[in-house]
Amino acid sequence: MFTGIIQAQGYIKRIDVRNGDWRLTVAVGELDMTDVAMGDSIATQGVCLTAVEFNANEFVADVSAETLKVTTLGDLKIGSKVNLEKALRLQDRLGGHLVSGHVDGVGLVKTISQDARSWRYLIEAPVEIARYIAHKGSVCINGVSLTVNQVSGCEFDVNIVPHTREKTTIREWQVGSRLNLEVDLLARYLERLISGPNAEGEKQAKPAVITETLLAQAGYL
Structure with missing residues (x-):
């Protein structure tokens, strides 16, 4: 999870194309990497990426073909600037809002x-x-x-x-x-909750009409 409060600006240092997906090397700029561990998540342009290699100045992450298809990461070039944020810790301030790093x-x-x-x-x-x-x-x-x-x-x-x-x-x-x-x-989970019995057949079901009664039944009022 992330907060949407950008901690540093980095840039794309290297792009390796591997059988249809990418391995990115990202220079981290002023991002503090001292508390980063192997496998940690770093949001890059809002996309949650897993650090598979790193040092004080950069990290490496694999980007799947699916991620390239549904995000703008496929538009990046060598030198492209990117917003960076390390994963949220429980004791951190939530200055923005809860962000998953899964682009919609x-x-x-x-x-x-x-x-x-x-x-x-x-x-x-x-x-x-x-x-x-x-x-x-x-x-x-x-x-x-x-x-x-x-x-x-x-x-x-x-x-x-x-x-x-x-x-x-x-x-x-x-x-x-x-x-x-x-x-x-919250918006996505609220829609799922108020769909109630229609959830299993939601492909055929009409979208639920949000009313005060439905919100109350779901515990929001």
């Missing part, structure tokens, strides 16, 4: 505009996950925990303050940039 879909930057000293990004989410993105809810984008300002259909916008833009790869986003999106864990 790839979004697209539609517009970028200045908003006083901040920047506002309009992002289009895939239709299959758009329903999990809520006004003033949390969303993880390229590993960064962000608050949703407004939602309209499959589009939502986020406001980025100068500090966040400077300390992450967000400053490199352009119109058309592809982004890793992970929706709030």
Whole structure:
């Protein structure tokens, strides 16, 4: 688990293509590697990767063909900058929100505009996950925990303050940039809970209508 609070910016140092999947070598920048152990998870652009080799300056991780297909990691090149976060410890502050590092879909930057000293990004989410993105809810984008300002259909916008833009790869986003999106864990589990008896046949069942009664029965009210 992660928090979506970026600890360092690294870059892709090496890409080895191996029978359809990749082995990445990631230079970690200022990320403190002194407490990292073999097999630890490090979120890279919001994707949970397992360190199979590491030293103070870099780590190596295997990326499956499936991960390359459903995330933007396949877009990376030598020198591409990446957001990095080590796995959450139980005694750590939860400054963002609970993030699994399992990307739900790839979004697209539609517009970028200045908003006083901040920047506002309009992002289009895939239709299959758009329903999990809520006004003033949390969303993880390229590993960064962000608050949703407004939602309209499959589009939502986020406001980025100068500090966040400077300390992450967000400053490199352009119109058309592809982004890793992970929706709030609670939203997915809530939908599963309220589906109740329909869970086994959910492929045929109609989506449950969320009502106060259903929320109360699930223990949320």
